[in-house]
Amino acid sequence: xxxxxxxxxxxxxxxxxxxxxxxxxxxxxxxxxxxxxxxxxxxxxxxxxxxxxxxxxxxxxxxxxxxxxxxxxxxxxxxxxxxxxxxxxxxxxxxxxxxxxxxxxxxxxxxxxxxxxxxxxxxxxxxxxxxxxxxxxxxxxxxxxxxxxxxxxxxxxxxxxxxxxxxxxxxxxxxxxxxxxxxxxxxxxxxxxxxxxxxxxxxxxxxxxxxxxxxxxxxxxxxxxxxxxxxxxxxxxxxxxxxxxxxxxxxxxxxxxxxxxxxxxxxxxxxxxxxxxxxxxxxxxxxxxxxxxxxxxxxxxxxxxxxxxxxxxxxxxxxxxxxxxxxxxxxxxxxxxxxxxxxxxxxxxxxxxxxxxxxxxxxxxxxxxxxxxxxxxxxxxxxxxxxxxxxxxxxxxxxxxxxxxxxxxxxxxxxxxxxxxxxxxxxxxxxxxxxxxxxxxxxxxxxxxxxxxxxxxxxxxxxxxxxxxxxxxxxxxxxxxxxxxxxxxxxxxxxxxxxxxxxxxxxxxxxxxxxxxxxxxxxxxxxxxxxxxxxxxxxxxxxxxxxxx
Numbered sequence: 310x311x312x313x314x315x316x317x318x319x320x321x322x323x324x325x326x327x328x329x330x331x332x333x334x335x336x337x338x339x340x341x342x343x344x345x346x347x348x349x350x351x352x353x354x355x356x357x358x359x360x361x362x363x364x365x366x367x368x369x370x371x372x373x374x375x376x377x378x379x380x381x382x383x384x385x386x387x388x389x390x391x392x393x394x395x396x397x398x399x400x401x402x403x404x405x406x407x408x409x410x411x412x413x414x415x416x417x418x419x420x421x422x423x424x425x426x427x428x429x430x431x432x433x434x435x436x437x438x439x440x441x442x443x444x445x446x447x448x449x450x451x452x453x454x455x456x457x458x459x460x461x462x463x464x465x466x467x468x469x470x471x472x473x474x475x476x477x478x479x480x481x482x483x484x485x486x487x488x489x490x491x492x493x494x495x496x497x498x499x500x501x502x503x504x505x506x507x508x509x510x511x512x513x514x515x516x517x518x519x520x521x522x523x524x525x526x527x528x529x530x531x532x533x534x535x536x537x538x539x540x541x542x543x544x545x546x547x548x549x550x551x552x553x554x555x556x557x558x559x560x561x562x563x564x565x566x567x568x569x570x571x572x573x574x575x576x577x578x579x580x581x582x583x584x585x586x587x588x589x590x591x592x593x594x595x596x597x598x599x600x601x602x603x604x605x606x607x608x609x610x611x612x613x614x615x616x617x618x619x620x621x622x623x624x625x626x627x628x629x630x631x632x633x634x635x636x637x638x639x640x641x642x643x644x645x646x647x648x649x650x651x652x653x654x655x656x657x658x659x660x661x662x663x664x665x666x667x668x669x670x671x672x673x674x675x676x677x678x679x680x681x682x683x684x685x686x687x688x689x690x691x692x693x694x695x696x697x698x699x700x701x702x703x704x705x706x707x708x709x710x711x712x713x714x715x716x717x718x719x720x721x722x723x724x725x726x727x728x729x730x731x732x733x734x735x736x737x738x739x740x741x742x743x744x745x746x747x748x749x750x751x752x753x754x755x756x757x758x759x760x761x762x763x764x765x766x767x768x769x770x771x772x773x774x775x776x777x778x779x780x781x782x783x784x785x786x787x788x789x790x791x792x793x794x795x796x797x798x799x800x801x802x803x804x805x806x807x808x809x810x811x812x813x814x815x816x817x818x819x820x821x822x823x824x825x826x827x828x829x830x831x832x833x834x835x836x837x838x839x840x841x842x843x844x845x846x847x848x849x850x851x852x853x854x855x856x857x858x
Contacts, residue, residue: 345494346672350788353808355675358494365495366673368478371523371733373471376652378858381471386712387425387434387462394460403454409445421446423467430457436466436632436708449632466631466708468536473629474520474858475733477665479509484793491789495672507794508665512760519662520858522629524707524735525743528636528647529626530619533577536628538570539636539703541617541850544582548700550616552586552609560599562611566698569597570634570706582614589619626650627657627856631708635853640846641744641821644854645764656761658855659747663824664795670731670836678810679738679836684717686729686739690828691722701850703741704828710735738825738834742852750820750841753779755797766845767819779815786813796837811835816842827851
C-alpha cells in the first residue's frame with residue numbers, strides 16, 4: 310500500500326494527483342507508521358503524505374523536569390497529570406490581587422505558592438505568589454470578587470518542583486528533494502532510509518526525548534535564592550530618573566511602565582551612572598513608574614543612569630518558570646553559561662532542537678505561514694509605543710499560555726496580554742528574539758554542532774559545515790537549503806503571505822543566530838525568522854533565550 314497524498318485544503322486524498330505523481334519510494338511507508346509534508350518551493354504548494362493522525366505531536370506534553378533530567382510529573386493544563394484539585398471554596402472578601410476564604414488555607418505555604426488559583430465562576434487563573442495567613446493568598450493578578458468559587462490547581466509552576474518544559478519524543482526523519490519538492494516524512498519507528506532526527510543525537514548519544522523550555526528564559530539569582538524579573542534600562546538623556554532621598558524612591562521622568570514587571574521583596578537592582586546613588590538595592594514597593602528601595606538614597610533630579618536587575622552570568626541559572634519577566638541583555642555566551650549552570654545536559658535551545666520544532670509545526674499545519682495558521686501573538690507593538698513603555702524591555706511575564714497547547718491572543722499595540730503558543734511552547738516567535746546555540750555562520754556558510762561542551766562563538770572547531778550557502782541579502786525567505794538538517798534560506802523574494810512568509814536578515818563575517826523576531830516586527834516575525842547577523846558579543850534588551858535539555 311502506498312502513502313496517500315493529499316494537497317492542502319483538498320479535503321481528502323486526491324486520487325488523480327496520486328495517479329499522476331506516484332513515487333515508488335512511498336511504498337516503504339504504510340498508513341499508521343509515518344506521515345509528513347511536501348512543499349514545492351517553485352509553486353509554493355503543499356501536499357500532505359502519510360497517516361492523517363499526528364501521533365508524534367500528540368505525545369508532546371508539558372512536564373516538570375528535575376535538574377538531573379528526570380520527569381517529576383507531567384502536567385495536564387494547570388494540574389499534575391491525574392491529580393485533581395482538592396482545595397476548593399468561595400472567595401468571601403473582595404480585595405485586589407487576593408483570594409480570601411476564612412480558615413481554608415491552613416497548609417504550609419508550599420501547598421499554595423507557585424500553584425494557580427482557578428476562578429471557577431469566570432474561568433480565569435492567577436499564579437499564587439504568597440500565603441498571607443490561613444485566610445488569604447496573594448495573587449499575581451486581580452481575578453476574584455466576593456462570592457466567586459475557586460479551586461487551587463495541583464501543578465507547581467514557579468520552579469519549586471522543577472523546570473516547566475515541553476517533552477518532545479524522539480522520531481525518525483526522511484528528507485529528499487526532487488524537482489522543486491522538499492519532502493519530509495517522520496516516524497516513531499526506525500525504518501530503512503530514515504535517520505534519527507539530529508535533535509535526538511545529543512552529546513554523542515541517542516536520546517529518547519528532548520525537552521525545550523515552555524517559556525522564554527528566566528534567570529535564577531543564586532546569590533538571592535530567587536527567580537527574578539529581567540530589566541535593563543540604559544542611560545539615555547531622553548529617559549531620565551529622579552531620586553527622592555526622603556521617600557527612598559526612584560521615579561521615571563518619561564517612561565510609562567519601566568518598573569511594571571518588578572516585584573517587591575524579590576528583585577534586586579543595580580544602579581550606575583549617578584553622582585550619589587550608584588549601588589545595589591532591594592525593592593520594597595513597586596508601581597509602573599516608581600520603585601521604593603531599601604537603601605539610603607540622596608536627592609537627584611532627572612539623571613541619565615543605568616538601572617538593571619542584578620545578575621551574575623557566571624553563577625546564575627537560566628530557567629523555565631511561570632510568572633516572571635524573561636531575562637535579556639546578555640550575549641549568547643552569557644546565556645549558554647547560565648543554562649549550563651543548571652547541570653549536566655542543560656543548554657540553551659540549539660539549532661537541531663528548534664529545527665525539530667519547525668519540522669513538527671510544518672508537518673502539522675502544512676504551511677509556513679505560522680502567523681496565519683496559529684496567530685500573530687505579541688508581534689504588533691508599535692516601535693515608539695514600546696520605547697515609551699519601557700525602552701524595549703520585556704513586556705509580558707511568562708505563563709500566559711498555561712492551560713492551552715496551541716493558541717493565540719493578539720490584543721494590539723500598547724495592550725498587555727498577547728502571546729502565541731505552539732504545542733505548549735510559549736512565544737516561539739514574537740515578544741523577544743531568542744538566541745539559538747549550536748550554529749555559527751561565517752560569510753553566509755552555516756556550521757552546526759550538537760555537543761554542548763563544544764558550543765562556542767566564531768569558530769568551526771568541532772562544528773561541521775552544512776555544505777550550503779545562505780542568502781546574502783535581507784528579505785522574506787523564498788527558497789530553502791536542500792538538506793535534511795534544518796530550514797535555512799538560500800534566497801529571498803517571498804512575502805509576508807507567500808513562500809516562507811517570515812523575514813531573514815544576515816550579516817558578514819562570523820555571526821551568531823537569533824530566531825523568531827520581537828514584539829514590533831509585525832508580519833516579518835514567525836517560526837522560521839532566522840537572523841544570522843549579530844556579532845558574538847551582541848546583546849540587546851529585546852533578546853533573550855530559552856533553556857533546553
